[in-house]
Amino acid sequence: MLPTVVDRCHRFDFGRPTVEQVARVVGRVAATEQIDIEPPAIALIARHATRQLPGSLGTLEQLLALRR
Numbered sequence: 020m021l022p023t024v025v026d027r028c029h030r031f032d033f034g035r036p037t038v039e040q041v042a043r044v045v046g047r048v049a050a051t052e053q054i055d056i057e058p059p060a061i062a063l064i065a066r067h068a069t070r071q072l073p074g075s076l077g078t079l080e081q082l083l084a085l086r087r
Contacts, residue, residue: 041065041075048076054083 036044042065049056056079064082068075 035070038065044072045075
């Protein structure tokens with residue numbers, strides 16, 4: 020690409036979130052939805068999701084469906 024075109028482009032470097040970041044999101048969603056879940060369970064969901072937010076929230080949803 021020409022340097023003048025590259026200068027006008029935005030660069031976004033996306034990466035996977037850390038396990039801690041995923042756990043914080045799962046914990047925040049659980050709190051917002053008034054779901055009683057223990058911190059070790061949140062950590063397990065975050066590790067199991069292999070650092071992917073949609074996967075961790077899907078796992079949380081599946082666990083809630085099994086609980087009901």
